[in-house]
Amino acid sequence: GAVVSQHPSWVICKSGTSVKIECRSLDFQATTMFWYRQFPKQSLMLMATSNEGSKATYEQGVEKDKFLINHASLTLSTLTVTSAHPEDSSFYICSAPRRLAGDDTQYFGPGTRLTVL
């Protein structure tokens, strides 16, 4: 079946540094990918829609200069958390819709746990 991977699965960084998270669709192409954030014991909140070849669309309240999204190819989207701070510590999850005639399905990555010290 279709698979979406994320790398790294977990990362610890110092405050002030930047961290890049990759989201890949392994066996299908995705012109759109979605980035979500999940706080402990809470729901997933949509951060942005990543669009291949164009700028990402950010949800209200999400700082686009802090959470940089690049969708450089049909199988890869990256989320860079710039100048990370402890409040950015969270679980980041991407998803990619696979569009087939008569059966569009969205696949989620396993998530990346970010801890900022």
Next chain:
Amino acid sequence: AQSVTQPDIHITVSEGASLELRCNYSYGATPYLFWYVQSPGQGLQLLLKYFSGDTLVQGIKGFEAEFKRSQSSFNLRKPSVHWSDAAEYFCAVGTGTASKLTFGTGTRLQVTL
């Protein structure tokens, strides 16, 4: 704006017992509704989805859900729970089958032996 409410934060059932997880949505148009399960270390897995047709939807792992427009609900059910069903369950609503989703707060299911 669309929203999803899962009233039960945590539910405990005995193995073999029936299960119903509640989900209420708010959406102006015809909703696309989903149930996902999240296990530790794994990505969200789609259990089932509804957007049209028969309001009783069958999913994987023996789960089913019923869409009730009059109640704005999409409750998830399973007649006999297995210990391996212990996980976090999320109800979600979207504008299409591959659109961005609005998730509920989730229900953590604990299964006792």
